[in-house]
Amino acid sequence: MVPGSATLSAGHRQILSAISREGPRSRTELAGLLGLSKASISGLVRDLLEQNILCEQELIFGIGRPSVSLAVRADAASFIGISLQQDPAVLLLTDLHGTVHARLELPRLSDPDEAVESLANGIQSLKKEGGDAADRLSGIGIALPGFVSRDRLTCITSTAHGWKNVNIGTALAERTGLPTWVENDANALILGEELFGPLRGSPDFSMLFVSHGIGCAHIVNGRLLRGNSGGAGEISHAPVAIDGFGALPCRCGNKGCLETVSSLLAIGNAARRAELPTDIAELADLAAAGQPDALSILHQAGSAMGIATAQLIQMLDPSHVVVMLDHTLHDSVFGHALMNEAESHILHRTGVKTMIHFRDFAPEGFAAGAASLAARYFIFGPEAG
Amino acid sequence: MVPGSATLSAGHRQILSAISREGPRSRTELAGLLGLSKASISGLVRDLLEQNILCEQELIFGIGRPSVSLAVRADAASFIGISLQQDPAVLLLTDLHGTVHARLELPRLSDPDEAVESLANGIQSLKKEGGDAADRLSGIGIALPGFVSRDRLTCITSTAHGWKNVNIGTALAERTGLPTWVENDANALILGEELFGPLRGSPDFSMLFVSHGIGCAHIVNGRLLRGNSGGAGEISHAPVAIDGFGALPCRCGNKGCLETVSSLLAIGNAARRAELPTDIAELADLAAAGQPDALSILHQAGSAMGIATAQLIQMLDPSHVVVMLDHTLHDSVFGHALMNEAESHILHRTGVKTMIHFRDFAPEGFAAGAASLAARYFIFGPEAG
DNA sequence: GCAAGATGGTTTACCCTCTAAAAAAACCAG
DNA sequence: CTGGTTTTTTTAGAGGGTAAACCATCTTGC
Known part of the structure; x- marks a missing residue:
């Protein structure tokens, strides 16, 4: 069999995806995990070893014969x-x-x-x-x-x-x-x-990012949520301008959309109007130093993100929400306002809590x-x- | 084989669910639909006929031999x-x-x-x-x-x-x-x-109902959206009290939740405060007759529902949203406000539109x-x- | 009316995958 | 070394699938 022309059966793929999800496993563990017999696993694994897709990693010693843990070869x-x-x-x-x-x-x-x-x-x-x-x-x-x-x-x-x-x-x-x-x-x-990420294999989580615009996507029942026309996840135009915020007109024709308040573009625009630097790091520094306008702009932006996050959590009940933010915003009034507002708009149940994580925004x-x-x-x- | 003890294989269930989804089909159509051979279908269908789960319905005449459409027996x-x-x-x-x-x-x-x-x-x-x-x-x-x-x-x-x-x-x-x-x-x-309903088989749609409380659920990727802890669909506490609405305190501890404005309980409470009848039909009649307080209460309730619906549509991009409402509210200020508010908060794309339907609320x-x-x-x- | 053509459904022979059970392998403990 | 234990492989066979030939039953054109 030519190594490159991998013609993998459903069985092969089951093993491949299980190991890729759960990390290295032995043949017997795989049999239990996938509900297949040890015999099937043995044959399928042999094929994958021959094709240099899997490799036998280390022996794990127990009471009887040690099990060999199988790993996906990175260079496959x-x-x-x-x-x-x-x-x-x-x-x-x-x-x-x-x-x-x-x-x-x-x-x-x-x-x-x-x-x-x-x-x-x-x-x-x-x-x-x-x-x-x-x-x-x-x-x-x-x-x-x-x-x-x-x-x-x-x-x-x-x-x-x-x-x-x-x-x-x-x-x-x-x-x-x-x-x-x-x-x-x-x-x-x-x-x-x-x-590949830390939440690999989690069946229900969402990711948000704040960049020039605002993006969002959801994994639901273990699959990407696309919606009827591929438009699921759109959160930029969520109506978040609640009492106390001025509702700015949005390019979509409405007022009070999330992206008119919380996107880096919107934040920059607000900073320009307040005669502050439009660079997000400088603005975060000013806010940290107590500059009132900077505080207000970032607080408003963070709060709006928090409300949108709360809407998201209520509607989808994810296990985690990962928010990708410029690192200068994590431990700033933006980050704190986001967390506070989200927390306060979520209906809490005992023993159930969606984790909100911040992560650095990076094009990588x-x-x-x-x-x-x-x-x-x-x-x-x-x-x- | 005992008729009751149906031991159906995956193949049998494929056929059963396909017919139940798509309506009566011939064997050959099923073969195409399920990607199985005619031979397999033939055998599987035979089993299902023997077990009185399917029945041969009518002959459909075309050019060659007529096809027999197979239907699920209602009394199976x-x-x-x-x-x-x-x-x-x-x-x-x-x-x-x-x-x-x-x-x-x-x-x-x-x-x-x-x-x-x-x-x-x-x-x-x-x-x-x-x-x-x-x-x-x-x-x-x-x-x-x-x-x-x-x-x-x-x-x-x-x-x-x-x-x-x-x-x-x-x-x-x-x-x-x-x-x-x-x-x-x-x-x-x-x-x-x-x-079983008119939207049977649709892979992405949502349903909302307005009763004593407000309920909501979503079908996504063809499956029920449960979320991480079974709490998906909760929309009662969506923050909807935007500028211009008074934000009432909610039993969940927040303010401005949907159910503080749009549930029949909330509408009844508002009516009582305005010294109007709390019955929803009477209230709708008064609104239709132009009574200002009744109009205001129902308009506010409908608008809030509209905003929540818009949030839902933006986030999930369903093909349809079915709203189950007391029939007196369909063609009232409540219904119209719901539609208007939802429409105006949705980001429109060409050729893509979520249908919002009203349906009668009934315990059945x-x-x-x-x-x-x-x-x-x-x-x-x-x-x- | 009757062959020709077209299509739906069935039968047959075969292949592939998975299974159960037995055998082999590899280790620990005494 | 021997017996116990667990993992992995081997082996024989069952089940579910397919392709292809075949049969059934209609329409169509002459």
């Missing part, structure tokens, strides 16, 4: 992840564990043809830089702000790029010869977290998530979520 | 559905198509033992009344307001009943000898809709949903979602 496949979430674009080369082996930044181009050309060249550089790690390059993922078609090839709309119905997936696949998946930035982020997260799209296909096959 | 099984959503409790006897064959009302008792006894006796009466339709009684479903354990047997908390950790499922199952499932009222309602819906819990088990087997 590698992937390219591209984030077009911000300018510059970030390209990563990752392995099957999600580890990054090479990194590249490129200017984010608006013209689709030029963008494809630039990305394809970037991928070539990554392959060189990655060396051995790029051996079994198996796919490309692209994360971008905007809506993506159901087949995950075409960007339907992206205001950031000015794109409408740009089939960048097929274009890049043809240019590079590698299967390519396109995904909304927030969706890519949470899918990466679900496959989107690129890693994009890479995980291709990894997901490698692991789960055509029926990947 | 029957189910009891119990709604404890309101007082009185409603009990229904339904068949496998969701058709009601007998109906009974009972006082809703607070004492768990008495409630089980009363329900068990009620089920006996239903069986007599149902006659032939009760022949293959296969299970019981119970819908109640409150939280239900993960195994769907125990009511964890229900303020309406004053219950805490009442294992009514096991109790009724032991008393009647029939498998029993317990479910939150809103969840039962939407599961019934998903299996909850009982039918409860019955569908047992039907779901019959059709989908132990892995029923």
Whole structure:
């Protein structure tokens, strides 16, 4: 059997995904976990070992014969992840564990043809830089702000790029010869977290990020929540301007939307109106030093995020909400207001509590998530979520 | 093979659920639909015909040999559905198509033992009344307001009943000898809709109802959204008191929750404060006649529902939202305010629109949903979602 | 009316996957 | 070393699936 042409059966994929979720397991453990017989596991594992997808790791000594723990080989496949979430674009080369082996930044181009050309060249550089790690390059993922078609090839709309119905997936696949998946930035982020991040395997959690705009995505029943038309997760236009906030008009035509208060763009605009620096770190410093306008702007922004988070928690009951924020905002009035407002608007039940975590905002997260799209296909096959 | 002891394989259930979803189909259509060979379908269908679960319905004439459409036999099984959503409790006897064959009302008792006894006796009466339709009684479903354990047997908390950790499922199952499932009222309602209602098979929709309290549930990716701790769908405490509304204190400790404005209880309270009749029909009549306070109360209640609906639509992107309302409210200021407010807070995209439907509020819906819990088990087997 | 063509359903032979049970392997304890 | 224990492999067989040929039953065109 040719190593690259992995024709994996459903049984193989069950094992692969179980180990990739739960970490290294022995054959017998897998049998119990998957409800298959030891005989089946044995045969399936043999195939996966032959194909260099799994490896026998260490012996675990107990009472009888020691069990050998089986792990997914990191070098079984590698992937390219591209984030077009911000300018510059970030390209990563990752392995099957999600580890990054090479990194590249490129200017984010608006013209689709030029963008494809630039990305394809970037991928070539990554392959060189990655060396051995790029051996079994198996796919490309692209994360971008905007809506993506159901087949995950075409960007339907992206205001950031000015794109409408740009089939960048097929274009890049043809240019590079590698299967390519396109995904909304927030969706890519949470899918990466679900496959490789600390919350890997959690069936119900949400992620939010505060950037130029505000993004959000949900894992529900263990799967990405897309909604009827792929628009699930949109939280930017949640009505949050409650009593005491001035409701600003939004580009969507309404007033009091979340993104008119809490996005970095909105915060910058408010700072400019108050004749304060628009840089978020400087603003956070001023707030920490007690500057009243800075405090007010960030408090308002954080509170609005808190209300939206509370709405989210009430409606979806996730186990965790991860909020990706510029690190200067974590331990600031923004972060505290977010936490307080969220806490106070959640109906508490005994023994049940959604954890809200802050995490640093970094463009790498989107690129890693994009890479995980291709990894997901490698692991789960055509029926990947 | 004993007809009652249906030991159905995954293949059998695939066929059963496909027909139950999509309506009557021929063998060849099923083969295409399920991706199985005609040979497999033929064998599986034979078993189901022998067990009197399917029947050959009509010949459909085309160019070649006519196809025989296969339908699920309504009398293949029957189910009891119990709604404890309101007082009185409603009990229904339904068949496998969701058709009601007998109906009974009972006082809703607070004492768990008495409630089980009363329900068990009620089920006996239903069986007599149902006659032939009760022949293959296969299970019981119970819908109640409150939280239900993960195994769907125990009511964890229900303020309406004053219950805490009442294992009514096991109790009724032991008393009647029939498998029993317990479910939150809103969840039962939407599961019934998903299996038997007009939106049957839709993978992404939500239902809301306005009763004494406000309930909500979501179908997402074709499955019920339960959340991490079974609390998904809670919308009663969504923060909706935006500028211009007075934010009333809520029993949950916050202010401005949806249920402080839009529930029938809240509407009644507001009416009493305004020295108006608390009956919802009378209030709607007064509003229709132009009484200012009645107009204001219902407008505010409807607007708040509209905002909550908009939050829901933005976050989940459902294809439909069904709002169950007292019929006097549909074409009233309440209904219009709901629609307007929802419309105005949704970010519109071209070609994409969530349909909002009103439907009559009736306790039968909850009982039918409860019955569908047992039907779901019959059709989908132990892995029923 | 009757062959030709088209389509639906069934039968047959076979393959693949999974299972149960026995056997083999690998370790610990005395 | 021997017996006990647990993991893994081997082996024989059952179950569920398929492809392909076959049969059944209609419409259509002459």
